[in-house]
Amino acid sequence: MTLSTVRPAVRVGGFSTVLRIRAVLTVIALAVLLIGLFAWDMSVGDFRIPIGKVLEVLGGGGTRAQRFVIMDSRLPRACAAVVVGAALGLAGAVTQSILRNPLASPDILGITSGASVGAVAVLIGVGGTGTGIAAALGVSVAALLGGLLTAVLIYLLAWGRTTTGDSGVMGFRLVLIGIGVNAALLAVVSWLLTRATLTDAAHAQLWLTGSLNSADWSTLVPATIGLGIAVLVCVASTRTLAAMRFGPDTTRILGVRMQTQQAVLIAAAVVCAALATAAVGPLGFVGLAAPQTARRLLRTPGEPIIASALVGGIAVVGADLLARTVFPVAVPVGVVTAAVGGPFLLYLLVRTNRKATL
Template sequence: MTLSSNTLATTSPPSEGIDKPAGLGRVRPALRIGPLSLVLRPTMLLVVLILAAALFAMFCLDMTIGDAHIPVGRVLDVLTGGGTRSQRFIVLESRLPRALTAVVVGAALGLAGALTQSILHNPLAAPDVLGITAGASLGAVAVIVGTGGAATGFAATIGAPLAALTGGLVTAVAIYLLAWGRGPTGDHGVTGLRLVLVGIGVNAFLLSGISFLLTRASLQDAARAQLWLNGSLNSTDTARLIPAALALTVVVVVALGSARTLATLRLGTETTRVLGVRIQTQQAMLIGAAVVAASVATAVVGPVGFVGLAGPQIARRLLRTPGEPLIGSALVGAISVVGADVASRTLFPVDLPVGVVTAAFGGPFLLYLLVRMNRKATLS
């Protein structure tokens, strides 16, 4: 008797005395809505909901911090349309853009890290390791140092972010072209290991370029550039937040629409090719989406290190998935940046940039990944 997937998803477990077919384990329940078919994973869904709730709680807590302390209950009251006029001004006009920017930047970095790590099959393949963040930083520093603070108005608002976005995209194209070559099977393309190695080299070159620009700048311009290089939320505003949110929305749509292709790419080159997937085309498209997300995040607040590296790995362990989960990585990334903003203004005597806090916690996590990878290599 032949059993369809619908039959397996809806029939009751076999009774005693009836053996299960070989290789058939517990079948997950299926949910069908018209042409859509989803497999229900209650544990994974519960973890995602917990992460979303933690992000909302951290988001509200972030808006309580400032010169005038506002309790969380008052913040929720303002967000639902209540509160006094002064409370609405403080929360909606002053603190809400900063908190939303932290969410957008963290989600973009987490999603970018999940895409690059999934495609390249390497937990170290994050935008800040591959040189994308350094390219964006070089573009922004060049504008800050080059204008000497002379730009005003719209040029001052959009100049450095636009240069950062351009620098990240140009760097990604350069890395991709330098990594192009003949693979182990004889086909021309880009392999994960080659892309990571080229990215590390380009990252070192770009960091030296940033250092050179800082040594040639005036003291005032160097201070402005150094503040931006630390990844600060202090200068965030709606003019930068809205384009970043729109870009992140487009990247999320592209990433979720390619979720099945991304899962297929994890199966290896030969299997993916047999399934009819155009490997190089899909890799280029998904890496492009990751580059846009990372470049936009860097353009808004500056480089925020280790979020794209640690976020997908933490989400993978929480959700227990075979690959880096997209939604989970975005949520963990957002929690990391919002939490770093809260910690920078409450745990330290001075208001630290969020990039300093994420680097302090991300450095030990990088060492953990390196030790873990070394143990795997030794055992194998």
């Protein structure tokens, strides 16, 4: 290795890290792209507003009509797209890093379905007529409890003897159990819909498609708080996540309490996924595709946390733009993410199978 290829080190007190110029520039580019799509998303609609005027309104200017359209109608929707996408991207990055499996995303593992069971039960129970912060917190709490209970169930079912003879959770086994639990929970959601009235079932079914149409500040606050807490936990555990990518034996040698750290990080991922689901409904494949896309863009050995969150936000905001501009009639954003994410899942399956046969 020549001196020109050595990455510069950054030291602040007792903290030191390696500065990866390419990764930093890529993260900055992703942030700029997200901001651009965020402004573009607020400019389109029945009443089109130029992006320059959107930025002017956000800065406190603009006409009264423009301020009403942007601040009261479109800003909550665009913010929800960013927060939900970032939460799902972060949750996917954490689960894929811990389990060392590109298929280990919240929707594949059943976390999103567990949150959906709790949220649908509340939506049907209140008749879909609850409004305000109390009703929003009811759905959010139910979704969070549903996601947490599902995660605990999957974790307990996956607990057993590892290849080294120790007690613990194997990533491959957890993924398989998560797929089975996910199928069972989807059946529970269908059963709940059959027990509801026609009006309640229609309301819940619209929510299940994943839509930003009903996004408002009351539903966005819990998801934003959950995302903020999860980001702090994950950033503080960056070195732990890096160690876990080497496998259980190396992780223990490095002095990491593997089972404890796994539980904390999975809990953070579950909180993100559950509250994001409660805010706008389940959005399939965002948590699956965002970390893998970020990993390829940054060329890192593992799934980057911040970049995955940015890519998740870009994916949901971009899907919302496509849903409202490309199709003759506006469609729920969840339909677009599923249509794009399905082929991406097939790509990952084929790629994983090829690696296994080499």
